[in-house]
Amino acid sequence: MATILVTGAAGFIGYHTSAALLACGHKVIGIDNINDYYDISLKHERLSKLSNMGDSWVFHKVCISDREAVFSLLAGEPVDYIIHLAAQAGVRYSIEAPQAYIDANITGTMTMLDVAREKKVKHFLFASSSSVYGEESDVPFNAGVSLAAHPISMYAATKRSNEMMAHVYAHLHGLPCTGLRFFTVYGPLGRPDMAPMKFAKALLDGEPIDVYNHGEQYRDFTYVGDIVEGILGLLDAMPEPLNQEGCLPPDRGNAPYRVFNIGAQNPVHLMDFIRTLERTLGVKAKLNMLAAQPGDVPYTGADVSPLNTLTGYTPKTSLQEGLARFGEWYRSYRGK
Numbered sequence: 259m260a261t262i263l264v265t266g267a268a269g270f271i272g273y274h275t276s277a278a279l280l281a282c283g284h285k286v287i288g289i290d291n292i293n294d295y296y297d298i299s300l301k302h303e304r305l306s307k308l309s310n311m312g313d314s315w316v317f318h319k320v321c322i323s324d325r326e327a328v329f330s331l332l333a334g335e336p337v338d339y340i341i342h343l344a345a346q347a348g349v350r351y352s353i354e355a356p357q358a359y360i361d362a363n364i365t366g367t368m369t370m371l372d373v374a375r376e377k378k379v380k381h382f383l384f385a386s387s388s389s390v391y392g393e394e395s396d397v398p399f400n401a402g403v404s405l406a407a408h409p410i411s412m413y414a415a416t417k418r419s420n421e422m423m424a425h426v427y428a429h430l431h432g433l434p435c436t437g438l439r440f441f442t443v444y445g446p447l448g449r450p451d452m453a454p455m456k457f458a459k460a461l462l463d464g465e466p467i468d469v470y471n472h473g474e475q476y477r478d479f480t481y482v483g484d485i486v487e488g489i490l491g492l493l494d495a496m497p498e499p500l501n502q503e504g505c506l507p508p509d510r511g512n513a514p515y516r517v518f519n520i521g522a523q524n525p526v527h528l529m530d531f532i533r534t535l536e537r538t539l540g541v542k543a544k545l546n547m548l549a550a551q552p553g554d555v556p557y558t559g560a561d562v563s564p565l566n567t568l569t570g571y572t573p574k575t576s577l578q579e580g581l582a583r584f585g586e587w588y589r590s591y592r593g594k
Contacts, residue, residue, distance in 0.1 A: 261285045262493075263337045263379075265322055265370060266344030268292055270449045271385070271440070271485060273304035275341060278486045280311045287335065289328070290344065291321035295351070296450045304447055322366035328373065337377040339493060342370045342384040345417075348451055349389060349553045352413035363416035364423075371427045381434045381496060383489065386421055386517065388441045388478070388558045389414035398478075398525075398559035401439060401517045411553035421517055428515035434497050435514065438489065441521030441560045445482030445580060446587035453477075454581070457532060458588050461541040467532065471550035476525040476557045481575035481583075488520040491569035521560025522573045534577055538585040 262279055266272035267288025279286050288308065292301050308315050318331045322344050346352070346362035367384065374382040390406040391399045392414065409415045424435040444454040460467045497514045536543050550556075565571040 259283045259285065260338040261287065261336055262339045262341060263287045263289070263332075263373075265289050265340070265342045266385075267308070267317065268301040268305050269343060269347075270447060271443060271482060272343040273308065273447060274445070274482050274486050275343065275489055276308055276315070277311065278490060280308070280314055282490070283314070285314045286316070287332075287337070288315065288317045289320050289322065289331070290317075292319055295347065300447065300450065322369050323361045325369045325372075328369050329376075332373060332377075337373075338380055340370060340374050340377075340379050340382050341489065342367065342382065344370075345385060347413070347449065349411045349413045350551060351451075352411050352416075353553055356412040359412050359416045363413075364419055367420045367423060371423060371433070374433055375427060375431050379433075381436065381493065382424065382427075383436045383438060383492060384420060384424055385417075386437045386439045387414065387417045388439050388519070388521065388560065389555070390418040390421070390439065391555070391558070393555055397557055398523065398561040399519060400561040401519050401564065410555065413553075425513060425515045428497075428513035432514060436492055436497055437517035438492075439517060439519045439560070440485060441478040441480050441519065441558055443480050443482050443485050445584055448482070448584065453531075454479075454535070454584060455588065457535055457543070458539060458585065459592075461535065461539050461543055462589075462592060464544075466544040466546040468546050468548055469528065469532070470548050470554060471556065472547045473527070473529040473532075474556065475528045475554070476559065477528065477531070478521040478523065478525045478558045478560050479531060479577055479580070480520070480522040480573060481580035484522065484573040484575050485520055488565060488569070488571045491571055492518070492565075495569055518565045519560035519562050520565065520571070521558075521562055522575075522577075523560050523562050524573075524577070525557065525559040526577060531577070534581055535585070538578075538581045539589070
């Protein structure tokens, strides 16, 4: 079995990915700085669950922007693959604190690319985001056609930059790199700053839900289990040093590099999402209708056909099923 380094392992997707890798018998080295962007008790709960999965789990608390510390921790440690999921998250917060995104997402990703180069890893998979598409109107978004040239938040700009940085390393050093544009991921042990948990908290506390752009938004809500299945399916599906139709624009060069959308391929109107969550939790929502916020995009929708062609990826979890699982966990988590 392989040794796989997962950055952001205490995070939402990082936790679920690490758990799935451990269940497959891999050794997982997790790193995370456990920052306080949201309640760290949830991060510690995720880490506790991973610690209970056996001796194949190793964790280091370290900030990936601290290059010296990262290289020191990993000195002499063989690594077969890197799944780079660590990032400063949040579109709206990136408008308030842009430097945090440069430090974590740009400097941190540079560190991990250099680790991957030094360790001669077989494959460097890294998290991008549907946010890179900005306000593009050609939907569903196609990673093989869109240049994603006009992000509208610093978060999106750093994620787009990560894609270009990885391409440089693929081109110069032959490092196989695959970018993963995630679409609105939700599920158990999710992030408190994202809509599913914010809405669920408001519902159970009897508080109004802030609904931006008066609810006129569509999101390709994707269950975390489907995301993890997509990641694992790509692990050994190496990018060839050739342009692949539908995987990257034809001007991207002859490098072992590609970018895929990973989403549910089923955009949902925000008000339909709220009504489904109401039925799941058995509580009627109070709505506080507000104008759109800076950095928000009106629509996200993924074309996942290239990923399906390569790995057979097919999102299996309906919104109703996914929210039922989320709701069951959240009630337990809240004790309600």
